[in-house]
Amino acid sequence: MRKIHINWKKLLVFIVSIFLLIQIAGSFFFYELAIKRGPKDFLQNNADLDVSDQTMDLFLNGEWIDWVNAQPFEELTLTARDGLTLSGYFLPAAEPTDKLVIFTHGYLGHAKQMGLYGQHYYTDLGYNLFMPDARGHGKSEGNYYGFGWPDRLDLMDWTQLLVDKLGPDTQIAYHGLSMGAATVLMASGEELPRQVKAIIADSPYASVYQLFSYQMNRMFYLPAFPLLDSTSLLTKIRAGYSFREANALKAVEKTTVPILYIHGESDTFVPTKLTKELFQHTASDAELLLVPNANHGESFALATEEYKRTMDDFLEQYIE
Known part of the structure; x- marks a missing residue:
């Protein structure tokens, strides 16, 4: 043999x-x-992104959409540190004010979707509004999505541009949703302009590696x-x-800017525990609003009045 x-x-x-x-x-x-950058068909029919009929109706048919379309936004542009041309929309308050909110939208979204929240800031709180398209989104250049990390630097540069435009006495709030929430938190660990007084982070993740690790296991069992x-x-x-470097947790561990965290208790796309972890490790003043039965990004739709009241009370503490 x-x-x-x-x-x-x-x-x-x-x-x-x-x-x-x-x-x-x-x-x-x-x-x-x-x-x-491009369409993401894998998110179609993803059960983790299912929302209630009430939420879907607000997102698609809410009167805020007509309000946004009726506003005379000024389109601003910014050259990012790596040469990309970024786009954003500025709306001055109806009455002169030094208050400004800068919004940061979610993954695959665009600037004017944040008008869902902007209408309250403008109509009820009297703020100036600014809504930028993140790199790779809307009218902004870029062939990739930054998941908050390069975007944090873009946000800082937009902030300085607006301070130069509105004056050094400007008082600024950041308000971010999902990827936009991670963006404002990642920025919070940097040396922000002194005009940034408060941050609202709705449905954030602690790090990109942690988020993708969770999603790879949930979607692909890998x-x-x-x-x-x-x-x-x-x-x-x-x-x-x-x-791994795109880490909001490390940023909030050294931040000095007060942060309000908001998250749906039924979020299975970005687990609620990630916001709880961020809240527990935040070095600055921090508050946490958890909304029962709300899935990812659904808190405002299902608990509108509580969301507004909590946000208003938080902002009043830090923006005069």
Whole structure:
């Protein structure tokens, strides 16, 4: 009987090569899936994003939409630090004021969707409004989504532009939703202009790596390591940031700006526990509003009056 000789060295090289090819292919797949600018069909019919009929009606048919369309927004542009041209919309208050809110929208959204919240700031609180399109969204340039990390620097630059426009006595609130909430929290750990007085973060995540790890397991039943790490490396090469450095938790651990956290207790897309963790680790004054039965980004729709009242009371403490 002929003895079979196995070249273990060659076999090992073959296995490693196959493993590396799978990692590379998988990295490009997930980069295209989540990071590269474009339609994201994988989110269609995602049960974690289901909302109530009441919420959907507000999002699609609410009178705030007509209000936004009727406003004479001034379109502003900004050249980002990496050369991208970013776009945003400014609306001066009906009566002169030094109060300004800067909104940051969610993943795959656009600036004027934040008019859902902006109408209250403008009509009831008398604020100036500014709503920018995040890089890769709306009219802003960019071929990737930043998930808050490069966006934090864009937000800081928009802030300075608006302070220059409105004056040094401007008092600013940041109000972000989902990815936009992560953006304002990531910015909170930087040396923000002194005019930034308060932050409202609705449905944030603590870090991009943590969020993607959760979603990979929930959507694809895959462990984070090593595929998420190789996708992160590719993102660093192509988009300039890694998933681990995009960390809101580290930012709030050193922030000095007061933060109001808001999250739906039934959120399965960005788990509520992430906001609780952020709240517990925030170095500045912080408050937490949890809304029963609300899924991702649904809190305002299901608890409108409580949301407004909590937000108003919070802002009154820090913006005169």
